[in-house]
Amino acid sequence: MNLKRTFGAILTVLGIIGLIYTGMQIINHSGQATTQIVVGLISIIFFFTGISLVRNTKDEA
Template sequence: MNVKRIFGTILTLLGVIGMIYTGYELVNKSTAYTTLIVVGIIGLIFFFSGIGLVKNTKDEA
């Protein structure tokens, strides 16, 4: 059980959730653009850092 890989998966899922939320609110024409920009950027950061952790972590048994 690799903690880095689990943490990377959690970060990736949080990033996907943040990006879906941002897209959903933009489609529904929400007026809180500043909040959406912040949530979208944090979602992207979480997503790409999670993918990087999962990809770069070696499996050691």
Template sequence: MNVKRIFGTVLTILGIIGLIYTGYELINKSANYTTLIVVGIIGLIFFFSGIGLVKNTKDAA
């Protein structure tokens, strides 16, 4: 398996975790909205960059 594809998968999983955490804290009405905005934006960046790496990496045997 390609290193870029593994790194893309890890980034995607970290992005999903960040987005789930942000959603969970927003539902619980946490008072730290600044922290949640930062975590949400970083989660989105990780998620989309991970998806892009997995999608654009060619499988060479």
């Protein structure tokens, strides 16, 4: 498996975990608004970066 694809999968999973965490914080009304915004934005960046790495990396055997 390609290293870029593996790193992309890890970034995607981290982005999903961060988005779930942010959603839970919003639903529970806990935490500061600025913290939720920062964690949400970083999670979105991780998620879309990981997806693009997985999609654009060619599988070379």
